[in-house]
Amino acid sequence: GRTAAVIPAAGRGERLGPGTPKALRDLGGVPVLVHAVRAMCRAEEVALVVVVAPPDSPDTVRAMLAAAPLPDHVEVVVVPGGADRQESVRLGLAALPGDVDVVLVHDAARALVPAATVDSVVAAVRSGAPAVVPALPVTDTVKRVAPDPDRPAGAPEPVVDTVDRAALRAVQTPQGFVRAVLDDAHRRRTDGGEGATDCAGMVERLGHRVVLVPGHEEAFKITRPLDLVLAEAVLARRET
Numbered sequence: 352g353r354t355a356a357v358i359p360a361a362g363r364g365e366r367l368g369p370g371t372p373k374a375l376r377d378l379g380g381v382p383v384l385v386h387a388v389r390a391m392c393r394a395e396e397v398a399l400v401v402v403v404a405p406p407d408s409p410d411t412v413r414a415m416l417a418a419a420p421l422p423d424h425v426e427v428v429v430v431p432g433g434a435d436r437q438e439s440v441r442l443g444l445a446a447l448p449g450d451v452d453v454v455l456v457h458d459a460a461r462a463l464v465p466a467a468t469v470d471s472v473v474a475a476v477r478s479g480a481p482a483v484v485p486a487l488p489v490t491d492t493v494k495r496v497a498p499d500p501d502r503p504a505g506a507p508e509p510v511v512d513t514v515d516r517a518a519l520r521a522v523q524t525p526q527g528f529v530r531a532v533l534d535d536a537h538r539r540r541t542d543g544g545e546g547a548t549d550c551a552g553m554v555e556r557l558g559h560r561v562v563l564v565p566g567h568e569e570a571f572k573i574t575r576p577l578d579l580v581l582a583e584a585v586l587a588r589r590e591t
């Protein structure tokens with residue numbers, strides 16, 4: 352079967368500030384999502400890319416992709432997204448043809464993921480893992496608090512304890528799946544919308560084995576304004 356990448360790109364990017372949806376913003380002269388599509392196309396196995404566009408702008412996204420040079424061995428399809436990431440992924444999965452047996456789900460916002468990271472995720476799925484997630488050690492010390500909705504924003508918070516960082520990993524995308532496993536998780540949708548930031552989490556809850564492979568620092572998610580500054584610097588370093 353073929354390997355496809357679903358790219359959820361339908362979010363507003365509220366943490367980046369007001370303006371154009373995040374995936375449509377400029378990064379070094381090209382929309383963020385075009386970088387993400389190119390990153391998937393550079394991976395050896397990816398034959399098809401499904402871009403999940405902001406619900407009201409699939410045609411804008413089609414025009415952006417038509418204006419960008421993309422390799423022609425990869426088929427690119429655009430579908431409108433949904434209200435949250437999980438819904439957007441579900442709509443992307445629904446657009447996959449029957450001959451796709453391995454699926455990558457990749458945040459448009461992780462626009463600069465290296466091809467080698469994508470390849471290693473695909474290779475681990477092809478070697479027999481039902482679900483594969485790139486991840487990195489956590490570098491900050493992490494403290495647990497007891498969230499209290501009545502505490503005013505910015506008021507000092509009591510520490511409950513310090514988490515053992517050695518046992519934590521920060522996860523990235525692309526996350527790779529045997530297609531049937533991810534389809535099944537989306538059909539059952541057991542989590543009622545909670546914890547929907549991660550496809551692998553849905554698969555874990557169904558009892559499937561999820562494994563981690565090394566992530567990459569350039570696969571960071573563009574979330575806040577400073578991340579755009581970092582992304583521009585990564586691009587500039589690649590071009591020299």
Ligand code: CTP
Nearest residue numbers: 359360361362363364365366434435439459460
């Ligand atoms: N996403 C999506 N559909 C949604 C919400 C998010 O396809 N309804 C996508 C985003 O476009 C992004 C990825 O999921 O590529 C990761 O989400 P995040 O970084 O949180 O992006 P946004 O939701 O757009 O940003 P914010 O949470 O700051 O509004």
Ligand code: MG
Nearest residue numbers: 362363364436
């Ligand atoms: Mg979001």
